[in-house]
Amino acid sequence: MEFVVRYLLLILLALPASALETLKPGDKVDDFTMLSVNGFGQRLTEVRGQPLMLIWLDRCDACSETLARYQLLAESLEIDGLLGWFVWVPEGDDEPPKMRLPVLRYDTKWRQSWLFEPRPAVMLISPDGVLDHLIIGDLEESYGEVEAAMMRWISEVRDQ
């Protein structure tokens, strides 16, 4: 028994700190900068002052159709200052989705990049950089939940 406890403690100690940390609603989102496949790079601190919907994609090979509803949702709320970014993590010969909104490309080579797990996930980040909502799960299935949360959230942001 003692051996098992010791072994588990060793495993816990061996785990990198990042693996134990999970971002949760209410946490400040650290700054990051990522290349975009359809324009200039994007940096989080540059958009402070505006609400941001950050959509983390799972395996995506030219998955534009899946994302179309999210793009329309973000564009329909542009008048409220909402920004929408997709984060694409390429695998093999995957093609990036062709979108009007920025599609950020995660690449381990760039030290300023950030990779969130688990994916897919949708983050609603407040104008002062705090994670207000985190919705994890298949993007098609969770669209209704995201839309409902978005409508409540954006009106709160508008009232602030």
Added chain:
Amino acid sequence: MKLFFSVLFLFTCTFANAEDAAIRQDVESVKQSVLELNTDLYQLEKDLLSPATTRAAFHLSLSHGEYFEPLSIELSVDGESQIQHIYTERQVKALRMGAVQPLGNVNLSPGKHTVRAVVRGVDHLGQGRELIAEDIVEKTSKPLLTELVIQDFVERQSARVQLKYW
């Protein structure tokens, strides 16, 4: 008998005091050695990292920028990646307005070093382009101040990047 024990006690105390004094002296000596070692290490660190002898500063500017817009830059010295930067639209606008971007400082030992900068971006037709500047720089004991200048090359409707020294 009492006298014997008194003398023995006094002798033991004196001997113990003498031993304590020797230990204290040893401790003081060790402390002094540690302080000296610390001073030497500090001096060595200063010699190794002194900005005057090892500092190499890299900057970037964009002249006109009609034929090229930077999206990212990677700078390596002697084959080792040292500086990376991803450009946002706002940063490129600032560069177009004449801003000089401090890319970063690198510690270089005196002597010759190969500096390679790869600037990725798009040309005036929206096509992906890569500009490369490679140069051998000689680092002396003075600080090295350099600027990567992205210039339009009007004759070829293109752009190039050059390493300039201040």
